[in-house]
Amino acid sequence: MNAKSSAVALFSLLPMLAGPAVSQGFAGLGTDAEGFSRPSLGTDLSFPKDHGAHPDFRIEWWYLTANLSASDGRDYGIQWTLFRSAVAPETGTPTEGWQSPQIWMGHAGLTTPDAHFSAERLARGGIGQAGVLAAPFEAWIDDWRMAATGDGADEFDALSLTASGPDFSYDLTLTATGPLVPHGDAGYSVKSPQGQASYYYSQPFYEIAGHLSLPDGDVEVTGHGWLDREWSSQPLSETQDGWDWISLHFDGGAKLMGFRLRDREGAPFTSATWIDPDGTPTPYGNGALTLTPLEETETSAATVPTVWQVEMPGRDLDVRLEAINPQAWMATSFPYWEGPVRVTGSHPGRGYLEMTGYGD
Template sequence: MRVLAFLLLLPTLAFAQGFAGLGTATQEGFATPERGATLTFPTDHAAHPDYRIEWWYLTANMTDPDGATYGAQWTLFRSALAPGEGEGWASPQIWMGHAALTTADRHFVAETFARGGIGQAGVTAQPFAAWIDDWQIAGPDLTEVTVRARGDGFAYTLDLATSAPFVAQGDGGYSVKSGAGQASYYYSQPFYDLTGMIEIDGVSTPVTGQAWLDREWSSQPLAETQDGWDWFSIHFASGEKLMAFRLRDNSGAPFHSGTWIEADGTPHPLDGDTLSFTELERVQTSGPQVPIAWRVQIAQRGLDITTRPLNPDAWMDTLFPYWEGPIHVEGSHDGIGYLEMTGYE
């Protein structure tokens, strides 16, 4: 583990750009996203080793038969020391996995690392499989998969299914992350129906709910002055969805972006000027103070909502720490979802 942790530190800036909010220059030789490129499925479900960073990011909002609510997270990150795949220990690919299970009063977190090229972690497009050690998302394709993970005190096995289309974020999957034009390729599947089992301290409980998968890859998604993001994925009771984020900038105003997704999967990109995020409350977590209550407004959609967490202390005490947990939504629209906040100290 110490060796793997040391290897992972080599591309620290690459991982940090992706979800901890630390920008850096693009390393020579890596591919960069281009506007107008077409996402191709199932090919793009697999890894893109010529890009510097990439992730498969699943969040789930769940309820048990007694009405108690839970959240689950399963994430596989890939970071590259150099472009290309390579064979065996010569592979330049580094993998990191995060799994979490959240209740109203407990937050379980697990983290694991792997080196590419030796079969310990990887992704195949069809049949679909993403894995690191014994954690996996696998199925015939990404419309029907089983998700498994475990850590100290918790485990889950979740079956996901959907017939909905994948949703391209931004301009046909080209997602701009700053006024200077840094961008990533980004698409989602926010329409999974979920059934499964969670386990806490050896006690198993059946759950049902909704899940959201994000897929993203790039080589320089953030500007050097951007120091973190606040990202929302929301399932509204109407069947509509919202993805929205702000990237904080230590030299000026934050950068906003989002997508309003109709119940039939039709995406409507949101201009940054139409999005408003207001912090309502900060709390001291087991890490830093973070803003766990928010007001989100989109005037053109008649949206004026307040989001609050299931568990305010959903702090991910991982190599690159961040806050990630389930939220509930009230106001002009009711719903549930997830909030991720990075770069807080």
Template sequence: MNARALLVALLLLTGCDKQPASEGFAGLGQGSEDFAPVVPGKVFSFPADHGPHPDFRIEWWYVTANLSDAEGHQYGVQWTLFRNALRPGADQPGWGNGNLWLGHAGLTSETRQFSAQTQGRGGVGQAGVTAAPFSAWIDDWRLSGDLTGRAEVQAKGPGFAYRLDLAATGPLVLQGEGGVSRKSASGQASYYYSQPFFQAQGELQIEGRRVPVKGLAWLDREWSSQHLAADQLGWDWFSLHLDDGRQLMLYRLRQADGQHYLFGNLIAADGHNQPLHPGDIRLAPESTHRVAGREVPVRWSITLPGQHLDLRIAAVNPDAWMALGTPYWEGPVRVEGSAKGVGYLEMTGY
């Protein structure tokens, strides 16, 4: 999800999805010695940590929602705001501000995929985030409210729009070890927390047709200065709502040598965490689909032997390709097997 660390300044400005191998996917493996590091032992503070962290190079606010209409048709929406510091000390007033902001929005139906991108410069009011009251915006796209209570999210693009009311039914969840999410064996990491307990209700607009919907939503917050190792080519990220009230987050960071880095978190209905390490997870693609000239896995198996979970994941719409400046696959999925449910899958670097 994250939408997830997705982009760095070069890609945002050029729309290029190829980077030198030494910089990792989307340049997220670039060195970051002049920015703040991620270190263990951080004490999270809310609502302050809902706001920006200008000493870090990259951060994002990211919402996905699994929705259905009165006839049972399934939909998904994505809303993401990225902040990328073009230089240390970027948080300056006016046109001296060195933050680049990027918004991504998507809407997926069982047969259609819509996506949009917008970008802006910080410091001039076009985009930004305030912690209290919480509001994240770029142009007229907005996520605002109380991330432990009631919030709303809205965006629009060519052929689509959505507005959802969100109501939290559980606590914020720190990912990784106390909110430090390690992304590689060499130590790259992010600060990472989620709100996986949103109930969602609202309206989609699809080519002028209004569709009332309701369902489940998930918010991710991450910030870092070097999100990936230089040899990591992309990732596969799952956020799953299981019917028994548990939530499951899994990451597979794909490395050039094929020794992929796995981690995750099984979240109980009361918000209690069970961090998952590489030896706890068996994750494998089962079939692929050709989209935008790429072969992309759209069916997966997930087995957590220690948790007695054996799941099969299938895309609601295999053509859920986000054809943006940096393209990637992102869309809703169905969950079958030892537990049923719904969720979201993001795949980058294909």
């Protein structure tokens, strides 16, 4: 990973600056988090407060993926992510100005069947260039924005979403048709046998409409979106090198979140949440979900699995995931693969796949 500027070089050390070694977990997420708050079992999530930032924790993100289609049936996918990371613990009143220890990074991606576009923004906290407000909800970095637009019961009920890069942009509206969904034990999501954990919930019920701007013109699209909210201070163990994460929308109305955390010294750790069409979640612990790579693709930077078998016997689930565009590599400061997938088998549908920790 080459630093593009002093700002990139700074962020490339995050979120591991509070710990001693970059090699501990993907992107340093397994380093010790002394001085930062840690998730604790039995803590109730609180809304709209928890839609906002948690500066006493080291790392968090607001992460939206969407499976979209044009009127001619052509598939598209978009990603919008805002990361907050702290270079040092912050206690008491948040520090303003350039002394703020908060660093922000934005990623945007747009995937078509034959092209993938990505962009990155970096910002310091405390000077207004990036941030998050809980109510009315707004998350921004430069001119990229995710913001509440309605008067629903929850701040996430209706959102607008914008981002742009050198060769693309998108402008979308999101309307939730179901409830917020906690993962794990009421939002306490365990990530390793050693007990590393995060707070984690989603809004997986967005109906989306809007337009994409591409080099060959604008495209009107509709589809489904999934927003993840997660925060922690040490979400991985020292030996976990990366993860394979899925969010799936099945044609029958149910949904599935699942992940496999790879460990260089042992078996992968898995977790899943089955979501009924009415939003009722059922969490599944380690071992209930199996993700098996079937075919690999050599991308511009790494060889990654882009066809998977996903099985969950407890739900009679046996499906095959195939990337719409196997070349959906995010060439960002922390590089990874991110793109839409088609789902066939026992529960057909569409979804998103994220894979980190592959390649150099």
